[in-house]
Amino acid sequence: MTVRVFSNVFFVPFTGRPDASSVCDGDGAGGLMATLPRPAHSAGAKVPAGLIPAEPSAFWDLSVGRTHIEIDHKALNAPCVGGTVPGPVLRWRQGDTVEVNVTNTLRHEDTSIHWHGIRLPSDMDGVPGLSFTGIKPGETFTYRFRLHQSGTYWYHSHSGMQEAQGLYGAVVIDPLHPDPHVCERDYVILLSEWTDVSPMDMISNLKMQDDYYVFRQRTAASFLKDARAAGGAGAALRDRLRWSRMRMAATDISDVTGIIYTYLLNGHAPDGNWNGLFRPGERVRLRFINGSSMTFFDIRIPGLEMLVVQADGNDVEPVPVDEFRIGVAETYDVIVQPKEDRAYTIFAQSEDRTGFARGTLAPRAGMAGPVPPMDPRPVRTMVDMGMGTMQPGESMQDMPMPGSSGTPAGGQSDHAMQGMDMAGMNMAGMEGHGMGSMPHRMPPLEVDDPGPPPINVENQNVAVMPVDRLGSPGDGWSRMAAVC
Numbered sequence: 001m002t003v004r005v006f007s008n009v010f011f012v013p014f015t016g017r018p019d020a021s022s023v024c025d026g027d028g029a030g031g032l033m034a035t036l037p038r039p040a041h042s043a044g045a046k047v048p049a050g051l052i053p054a055e056p057s058a059f060w061d062l063s064v065g066r067t068h069i070e071i072d073h074k075a076l077n078a079p080c081v082g083g084t085v086p087g088p089v090l091r092w093r094q095g096d097t098v099e100v101n102v103t104n105t106l107r108h109e110d111t112s113i114h115w116h117g118i119r120l121p122s123d124m125d126g127v128p129g130l131s132f133t134g135i136k137p138g139e140t141f142t143y144r145f146r147l148h149q150s151g152t153y154w155y156h157s158h159s160g161m162q163e164a165q166g167l168y169g170a171v172v173i174d175p176l177h178p179d180p181h182v183c184e185r186d187y188v189i190l191l192s193e194w195t196d197v198s199p200m201d202m203i204s205n206l207k208m209q210d211d212y213y214v215f216r217q218r219t220a221a222s223f224l225k226d227a228r229a230a231g232g233a234g235a236a237l238r239d240r241l242r243w244s245r246m247r248m249a250a251t252d253i254s255d256v257t258g259i260i261y262t263y264l265l266n267g268h269a270p271d272g273n274w275n276g277l278f279r280p281g282e283r284v285r286l287r288f289i290n291g292s293s294m295t296f297f298d299i300r301i302p303g304l305e306m307l308v309v310q311a312d313g314n315d316v317e318p319v320p321v322d323e324f325r326i327g328v329a330e331t332y333d334v335i336v337q338p339k340e341d342r343a344y345t346i347f348a349q350s351e352d353r354t355g356f357a358r359g360t361l362a363p364r365a366g367m368a369g370p371v372p373p374m375d376p377r378p379v380r381t382m383v384d385m386g387m388g389t390m391q392p393g394e395s396m397q398d399m400p401m402p403g404s405s406g407t408p409a410g411g412q413s414d415h416a417m418q419g420m421d422m423a424g425m426n427m428a429g430m431e432g433h434g435m436g437s438m439p440h441r442m443p444p445l446e447v448d449d450p451g452p453p454p455i456n457v458e459n460q461n462v463a464v465m466p467v468d469r470l471g472s473p474g475d476g477w478s479r480m481a482a483v484c
């Protein structure tokens, strides 16, 4: 079996083409395919989470209010659309002028809806204080704009911390031209987080201690393991000292973690097991949306190859993958073709492996596939920090360079200096680091860089030696190498 770990670096633009019962109830049948009536004037149509309305509609009435929702024993008076998390899937059609009335029924808070990734006039963008004044309690604001694009997008509040607490939903825009990727089944898979901790408390905690929610620090007990991995106690100690000098933790992958988050798939906790139905042999399109505030997910469906056909709403040259990573606010459409009469698990583990979201593609409602264990947690290296792995005595030749795909983090390989951007590099600090052994293959320096940006409140650190790691294998690489 070939290992394919997806990175968007491989994507080339293709052609221009084409619930909300929240899941808070843990109803496993939430994603069943059904024939749904077309909403003439969709009032946040009550369509099960993940299902796309049967027909697009240009007119929508949405109501924002707070609703008591409990998921995974975490109760929250959540700000949301239509009383559900996530809000309804809005299905539009390219070329239409859509009209969305958003009524704020919150008592004391403004609200707003921002259309993520949609090209529209600035006063329709829904960012209070920037392009409009927000929607006051009791008011209705009418968004009206023409749709120039198609694809998978999403919407979320841009007021206060409402998005972090549940005010988001999916947007699916049908293309004007025939869609090259029409499938028998079509589901939205919206990933997000759920917690009963106040978002303002989270920010306050993080301001005081940046690894407040990281409960997996390296300790004296893990030093032996580190020493074995680093090739000696001295190397392991030096590594820890470098991290210590930066006042950072190598294990600080996500600022907020599964310690307080439950990861949701279409609003369902892992135990809720969202279901999407298929008949064996059918092609199923899954529109993944990362609607979380903090979490990157690594997604796979054991036993199924995924064909990535769209990224952030843009059709791409199809790429088959076994796993891909989705960052916050990104969308990826994939097509799968389950051939067996069995359940397949959609497994989305958080990048830091402190939890996962999970759902099931199944031929019959209520089925559950095996849930794989999470992969080992990643530990950051100096390469991840853009600082290379150079140690005293090592030569530049040993350092990972741009385009060094296939080199595991922290690994070493023989690379020419080609492609390396030396501009802005502080060479003074490199004495004793083996510059004398720099290979002769190094091309002449081209210094056309204006230099690093100023360090200020907005820009607090700049990588000394930026390294392009888009081609690097993902965190799942070692696992996949092991099983293949």
Ligand SMILES: [Cu+2]
Pocket (backbone or CB within 6 Å): 114, 115, 116, 117, 156, 329
């Ligand atoms: Cu956004």
